[in-house]
Amino acid sequence: MSLLKVEELSVVFRQRGREDVRAVDGVSFSVAPGETVGLVGESGCGKSVTSLAVMGLLPRRGVLVEGSIAFDGTELLTLPADKLRTLRGRDMAIVFQDPMSSLNPVVPIGVQVTEVLVRHRGLSSGEARAEAAELLRRVGIPDPARRLREYPHQLSGGMRQRALIAAALACSPRLLIADEPTTALDVTIQAQILELLKGLVADTGTALVLITHDLGVVAGMCDTVHVMYSGRIVERASRHELFASPRHPYTAGLLASVPRLDRPRGERLEPIQGSPRDTLPWSRGCAFAPRCRNRVDECARAAPELHGGSHSLRCFNPIEAKAVNR
Amino acid sequence: MSSEPLLSIRGLKVHFPVKKGVLLQRVVGQVRAVDGVDLDVGQGMTYGLVGESGCGKSTLGKAVLRLVEPTAGTVVFDGVDVGAQSPEQTRLLRRHMQMVFQDPFASLDPRQSVESVLTEPLRTHGFTGDGSKRVRELLDIVGLPAGAARRYPHEFSGGQRQRVGIARAIALNPRLIIADEPVSALDVSIQAQIVNLLEDLQEQLGLTYVVVAHDLAVVRHVSDVIGVMYLGALVEESPSDELYAEPLHPYTIALMSAIPIPDPEVEERRQRILLTGDLPSPVNIPPGCRFHTRCPFRQPTRCADEEPGLREARPGRKVACHWVEEIAAGRIRAAASAHDPTATEVGVPVT
Numbered sequence: 001m002s003l004l005k006v007e008e009l010s011v012v013f014r015q016r017g018r019e020d021v022r023a024v025d026g027v028s029f030s031v032a033p034g035e036t037v038g039l040v041g042e043s044g045c046g047k048s049v050t051s052l053a054v055m056g057l058l059p060r061r062g063v064l065v066e067g068s069i070a071f072d073g074t075e076l077l078t079l080p081a082d083k084l085r086t087l088r089g090r091d092m093a094i095v096f097q098d099p100m101s102s103l104n105p106v107v108p109i110g111v112q113v114t115e116v117l118v119r120h121r122g123l124s125s126g127e128a129r130a131e132a133a134e135l136l137r138r139v140g141i142p143d144p145a146r147r148l149r150e151y152p153h154q155l156s157g158g159m160r161q162r163a164l165i166a167a168a169l170a171c172s173p174r175l176l177i178a179d180e181p182t183t184a185l186d187v188t189i190q191a192q193i194l195e196l197l198k199g200l201v202a203d204t205g206t207a208l209v210l211i212t213h214d215l216g217v218v219a220g221m222c223d224t225v226h227v228m229y230s231g232r233i234v235e236r237a238s239r240h241e242l243f244a245s246p247r248h249p250y251t252a253g254l255l256a257s258v259p260r261l262d263r264p265r266g267e268r269l270e271p272i273q274g275s276p277r278d279t280l281p282w283s284r285g286c287a288f289a290p291r292c293r294n295r296v297d298e299c300a301r302a303a304p305e306l307h308g309g310s311h312s313l314r315c316f317n318p319i320e321a322k323a324v325n326r
Numbered sequence: 327m328s329s330e331p332l333l334s335i336r337g338l339k340v341h342f343p344v345k346k347g348v349l350l351q352r353v354v355g356q357v358r359a360v361d362g363v364d365l366d367v368g369q370g371m372t373y374g375l376v377g378e379s380g381c382g383k384s385t386l387g388k389a390v391l392r393l394v395e396p397t398a399g400t401v402v403f404d405g406v407d408v409g410a411q412s413p414e415q416t417r418l419l420r421r422h423m424q425m426v427f428q429d430p431f432a433s434l435d436p437r438q439s440v441e442s443v444l445t446e447p448l449r450t451h452g453f454t455g456d457g458s459k460r461v462r463e464l465l466d467i468v469g470l471p472a473g474a475a476r477r478y479p480h481e482f483s484g485g486q487r488q489r490v491g492i493a494r495a496i497a498l499n500p501r502l503i504i505a506d507e508p509v510s511a512l513d514v515s516i517q518a519q520i521v522n523l524l525e526d527l528q529e530q531l532g533l534t535y536v537v538v539a540h541d542l543a544v545v546r547h548v549s550d551v552i553g554v555m556y557l558g559a560l561v562e563e564s565p566s567d568e569l570y571a572e573p574l575h576p577y578t579i580a581l582m583s584a585i586p587i588p589d590p591e592v593e594e595r596r597q598r599i600l601l602t603g604d605l606p607s608p609v610n611i612p613p614g615c616r617f618h619t620r621c622p623f624r625q626p627t628r629c630a631d632e633e634p635g636l637r638e639a640r641p642g643r644k645v646a647c648h649w650v651e652e653i654a655a656g657r658i659r660a661a662a663s664a665h666d667p668t669a670t671e672v673g674v675p676v677t
Contacts, residue, residue: 042513187542187584188378188601191584213513215514216586219592239590240591243590243591257518258517259543260543260589262589264567268522269521271516272518275515276483
């Protein structure tokens with residue numbers, strides 16, 4: 001039974017005098033309790049907009065959201081704003097990429113972490129303070145009582161990100177969305193944060209949606225991976241399948257273009273040609289076609305559909321499947 | 327490595343004063359960004375400098391070009407002591423040493439056309455030939471169409487902008503290029519294009535590189551020798567093939583184990599050594615070994631009170647650790663401290 005079920009989600013940004021921008025275009029995925037699902041793609045592929053849509057954080061003006069987002073059976077897109085506010089922060093929480101810009105610089109950490117406890121769990125401010133200190137301790141911040149009195153600029157990047165995670169965990173949410181949670185951090189700190197998230201999923205059965213551009217992070221964390229390109233999911237598979245036998249030329253291209261520490265040196269990298277700007281609108285064909293090595297004539301005539309079961313693909317001329325022993 | 331290094335750095339220090347007070351400022355401390363580094367880069371080689379943010383790797387790169395003034399130490403480029411030159415001589419020297427910056431959005435003037443960006447170094451250094459021919463040549467070398475010359479930075483994607491930045495750096499046929507995070511601002515699918523371009527240029531033009539980056543996988547891919555920096559000092563220097571196969575310094579071991587590898591099979595087998603706490607402030611560098619406050623292999627003796635020097639632990643490999651032989655032989659193991667929230671307080675020496 002899935003906790004979050006997103007079906008045919010589309011997000012269109014409209015601005016007068018300009019062409020509509022379809023940032024998310026018919027995206028479907030689901031997450032079960034205790035499961036980690038990855039949304040992977042490069043900048044502009046629509047992965048962050050998807051997460052904002054799920055949390056109901058997109059502005060109402062000028063944005064058209066279509067499709068369905070069901071959280072534990074409740075449709076979020078038609079839910080009144082006050083009901084959504086009750087869910088948000090209590091049952092579902094989000095951690096953003098940049099801990100400096102998502103914390104208020106002129107408010108002490110303690111106030112920002114206790115806010116959610118007072119709002120959703122009705123704790124008194126004294127109780128909330130004690131609970132907040134416990135939360136900070138749980139996410140590995142030393143000397144939590146002192147840290148609660150400090151301001152964001154007094155904390156290091158890793159600690160700020162942990163404080164944000166602490167606030168997100170304050171009400172033991174059933175769904176946590178982590179949008180590039182470690183991109184702004186150094187690798188040794190990244191390893192700490194990822195361990196923390198892994199432990200959380202294992203211990204509390206939280207459903208985790210991990211949004212990232214880093215294939216290495218996905219390989220170690222996610223059960224199911226969705227690869228996005230230009231607003232649509234182009235490949236979906238379990239992580240073992242995906243990494244052992246990537247079938248969409250974009251996924252395979254991404255994997256071939258990053259150098260790997262565990263491989264012998266000296267192999268030349270195989271970049272994907274062009275840039276993410278060189279896309280075709282999906283209405284005219286496959287968006288990846290202008291950069292694709294496997295392009296066939298059909299690609300520029302029609303957009304391929306997402307098909308297949310556990311390993312789905314949106315491609316007319318995919319790469320041969322390799323035998324995966326799992 | 328060839329007999330005479332092209333670039334030779336000895337005892338390089340860059341300290342920045344920390345000031346307090348409004349009218350009568352007094353110096354209350356020193357940020358020791360680079361704190362005594364020795365390294366040699368051979369002609370035609372690529373030296374990779376890695377480390378986390380704040381370890382001083384970028385400052386070191388800038389100090390080589392004298393974009394920041396070193397506090398102490400010498401930088402010798404092709405037999406010339408860079409620090410002893412007059413400002414005019416330094417300017418002439420920079421013709422042979424150029425820099426590629428991280429952010430292609432910030433390092434190009436938005437109001438300057440590509441042609442103007444590329445002819446500026448030519449004019450500054452008294453190039454008398456056909457400027458626009460050289461511009462076309464440069465664009466061709468870095469894989470941009472000739473029509474790019476008349477366009478402005480905002481018309482290009484990040485990868486193309488970085489190509490312009492590289493074209494500017496090679497405009498004067500330099501011998502040494504310092505590339506400070508040349509790909510980290512780019513999308514994953516674009517990074518490989520720039521990495522390959524840098525490799526091709528090295529081959530065609532016989533360039534020597536110092537590549538400064540935090541992404542060890544990229545650095546290892548391009549470098550012949552890698553120096554690992556921690557809080558302003560080199561803690562390990564090694565041929566890059568051997569660094570991943572057998573990291574020797576505890577910091578390198580932890581750093582290597584923290585880097586995610588895009589392969590679930592490998593990820594599941596790997597053992598991760600988590601470091602506790604954050605990087606100490608470079609104003610208060612821990613006494614003794616600068617890494618001892620976070621070191622999972624820390625020993626009760628020596629580590630906290632005796633600074634280890636960089637010494638040759640294996641042929642061609644230098645490590646700054648008292649216990650490197652014991653750790654490599656497996657006689658000292660990492661403490662299992664994965665999730666100890668009571669772990670060492672940041673930057674406070676253990677008593």
